[in-house]
Amino acid sequence: MFNHRFDEIEKQTKGIVFNIEHFHVHDGEGIRTNVFLKGCSLHCPWCCNPESIHPVPQIAQYQKLCTGCGKCVEVCPEHCCIQKEDGNVITDFSQCCACGKCASVCPAGARELFGKRMSVSEVIAEVEKDSVYFINSDGGLTLSGGEACLQPEFARELIRAAHRRYIPAALETAGAVEWERLWQAAKEADEILMDLKTTDSLQFEKIGRFSLDTVMENMCKLAEAGKNITLRCPIIPNFNDNEGHIQKVAETARRVGVNRIDFLPFHQLGKHKYAAIGKNYQMTDYPEMKDTIMEKMAECLRKEGFHVSIGG
Ligand code: SF4
Ligand code: SF4
Ligand code: SF4
Structure with a gap:
């Protein structure tokens, strides 16, 4: 189907994938197939995929x-x-x-x-099975993690392989990575799902070795490069579930020129995986976010003209 050069690149470029999930509807336009790359630069205590953080199987x-x-x-x-x-x-x-x-x-x-070492051709063969759903829903591939930009060459080649098959590709990133790696992965993505974990620098320092300034700089550079960005904001009880944070999210979105915001309410669905990989789960006593509170926060920003979704 493709020329020999692309065939070779797709066979030879490999990365570590820990999951491929079909029929997602909150991670980009339409129906998505999510490919989760292993390794993360943050260690959010609420992470529902703790198996994503360690970079190897x-x-x-x-x-x-x-x-x-x-x-x-x-x-x-x-x-x-x-x-x-x-x-x-x-x-x-x-x-x-x-x-x-x-x-x-x-x-x-x-x-x-x-975690499994897979080639671009192996991953894309799995993604391609959903082509008919992508066509009917304007959906496509979403690269997620972990932090997909920690495997920038693999991410870029997956996006290129998707495009060769007329499959749109979105990239999810927390932006806590050097710009060069981020841009290598993001340059050809059709949509960027950019996490904004917190708007407080001190809070951010506690979940990773990068600063919030780095995330903001990366976000601005992506916006300046004309990328189509959706902000993804986890709402975590006793961490950022307050009006001050929501207003700062709005300020950030305005500054960067982003209109779409996804609120991701805290839940306990990944809890069982912590003990399974020998880690402590620190969020047992935290309540799940109530729908009514999430709706109130979303409504607040909708009134300011943002397109806000809840879920993910
Ligand atoms: S527990 Fe033992 S068998 Fe299982 S993956 Fe580890 S080394 Fe291999
Ligand atoms: S950035 Fe995402 S994948 Fe990484 S630790 Fe935080 S929630 Fe988990
Ligand atoms: S001892 Fe437990 S974990 Fe080991 S093989 Fe049997 S059922 Fe599986």
Whole structure:
């Protein structure tokens, strides 16, 4: 179908993907197929994809599903699947080399390997299955993460491969990355979904090594380059669920010339994955955002002329 050069680039350019999800409707225009790239420069405690943060593959064990059959113990080359005296099997994550052998023999689905090295051609073949939905809904591919810009060459080649198949491509980014990497990934994207986690510099410092100034500079540069940007704002209880933040979001959007804002209400859906990968979840006691409060915030900005959606 394509010339030999593109074929080779698509086969040879590889990245680490931890999920491909079909039929998303909140991550760009129309029906989307989301490709999640592994690795993130932030560590938001509310993250519903904690498996996205570490840049390389990692194993998860869902304790509730484990029957204690011991098959993983038999195959683990690092001896980090450990059967205790009471029969329970646990994982020593510090010794795991993420070979995935345990997941392939587990009969209970209690183990999962997050992250797989895939070529552009492998990913795009999966995305292309949804072409008919893209055509009928103006949808397309959305690159997400993690932070997709940490694998900028792979992201760029995925976008190019999508375009060669007449599939529009959106890029989601938190902007907490060097401009050169961001631009390499974003230059050819049709739409940018740009996260604005907080408008408070001190709050931002607590979730990553980049400053909020870097994010804002990157956002301005994308806008100056004429990119079509939607602001994505997680609304987190006791963090940024206040009127001051909402007004600063509006100020930022005005300054950058963005009209579309998505509010992403905090939820607990990713909670179970923390223990599965050996991490602590810090948000157990935080309530989920009420629909009425989200609607009130959205209405506030709609009155100021913004197009505001809730979801994601
Ligand atoms: S991924 Fe490999 S090293 Fe890690 S727990 Fe499973 S079998 Fe052991
Ligand atoms: S193979 Fe699966 S079900 Fe069996 S002990 Fe290991 S994790 Fe548990
Ligand atoms: S930027 Fe997104 S993927 Fe990264 S830690 Fe925050 S919520 Fe998770």
